[in-house]
Amino acid sequence: MLRISRILIHIVVLYIIFLIGDWIQQTWNLVVPGSVIGMLIFFVLLLSNVIKIKWIEEGTKIFVNHLTLFFIPATVGVINYFELFSGKGLLIVFIVLLSTAMVMVVSGLVTQWLMGKREVPHE
Amino acid sequence: MNSLFIGIISIVGTVTVYLLTWKLHKRIDSPITLPVFMGSIIIIIGLVIFDIPYDTYMIGGEWINQLLGPAVVALAYPLYQQRRLLKxxxxxxxGGTLVGAIVGVFSGMIIAIWTGVEDYIIYSLIPKSVTTPVSMVITDSIGGVMSLAAVFVVIAGIGGxxxxxxxxxxxxxxxxxxxxVGMGSASHAIGTAQAMESSQLEGSVSTIAxxxxxxAVSIIAPMMVFLFM
Structure with missing residues (x-):
């Protein structure tokens, strides 16, 4: 019971950071989603030791490990778009795959190129 | 039946299906058993069999949806864990991630425009290379459909x-x-899981990417949409 309430508090902290990010986004009319701003805030708070990771590690870990749960309901919404996949579906899937391959090639090559001759650590 | 009751049933149902598929995925490690894939399909089949409209299911689903925001915030944690490697x-x-993000947003958008894909689908596929919760909030902000975004993200992940x-x-x-960087930039968490199998180091780099x-995509996507759409 103690563990559950601790985790709930951790989640509330994450939620508050999200709300702050959302507030910033709306106040300055930014294009970046409030939750992503919240992520950056959380990262800075962790780096600067304002929030010690130990304080909220338990809940955060559960969130990260079970991220999938939070987007299953929205994914199920594809139920309303089935006719789409019978029509142009194949073309769209092809576009997604082609673009994905392009990202992988370019980001991999650019990183490799920027690394230059730097030593590759072996494990 | 009141909506609170329906809401509780759909939350309990979703969590149960998720936990079952999560356990299954731990045992059978295949893209097909990924909870987002398998779990969503099981729930869709359930809704179709019992003739439950999506809106009814979302009475409870909306509650889980609410947690997408803090879930995105929590992603700072894996980045923090890799802070030494990041530095x-x-x-x-x-550099690699930024160029990849630009290529991903731009190529998806341009090819879709050329081939005459409808606007709302273009908006939904633009953020396909980033992890689902972030891709959903990006899609939402540029006018796409969150559930389509989720499907494209899974295709990019498994395909990649x-x-x-x-x-x-x-x-x-x-x-x-x-x-x-290639794995993390193009195929987000699914790519990272595979990179992790190659080596711990590749997985850590993929997590950072x-x-x-x-x-990067959450900044680039709205700008590209503003410029080209």
Whole structure:
């Protein structure tokens, strides 16, 4: 019971950071989603030791490990778009795959190129 | 039946299906058993069999949806865990991820425009290379459909993981950092899981790329939409 309430508090902290990010986004009319701003805030708070990771590690870990749960309901919404996949579906899937391959090639090559001759650590 | 009751049933149902598929995925490690894939299909079949409209299911689903925001915030944690590696590799990894993010947003959008895909689908596929919760909030902000975005993200993830050995061979991407960034930038968490199997280091680099790419795409996507759509 103690563990559950601790985790709930951790989640509330994450939620508050999200709300702050959302507030910033709306106040300055930014294009970046409030939750992503919240992520950056959380990262800075962790780096600067304002929030010690130990304080909220338990809940955060559960969130990260079970991220999938939070987007299953929205994914199920594809139920309303089935006719789409019978029509142009194949073309769209092809576009997604082609673009994905392009990202992988370019980001991999650019990183490799920027690394230059730097030593590759072996494990 | 009142809506509170329906809400509780759909929450309990979703969590149960998720936990079952999560356990299954731990036992049978295949893209098909990924909870987002298998779990969503099971729930869709359930809704179809019992003739439950999506809106009714979302009475409870909306509650879980609410947690997408803090879930995105929590992604700072894996990045924080890799902070030493991040500091060490900041330029090559950031450079590769940024160029990848631009290519991903731009290529998806332009090819879709050329081939005459409807606008709302274009908006939904633009953020396909970033992890689902972030891609959903990006899609939502530029006018796409969250559930379509989720499907495209899964396609990019599984597709990228399958294509990666060929791509790395064909384009001579041998460097562990190059591979890690390629996996994380193009195929987010699914790619990262596969990178993790190659080596701990490749997985860590992929984790960094995945989170950085999510931030980059959330800035680049709205700008590109503003410029080209």
């Amino acid at each position: 060490q590799l900041i330029y090559p990894v950031l 993981a399958i294509m990666s050995p060929f791509i790395f061979k064909l384009f001579n991407i041998k460097h562990v950092y190059g591979r890690g 995945m989170v950085l790419s999510a931030i």
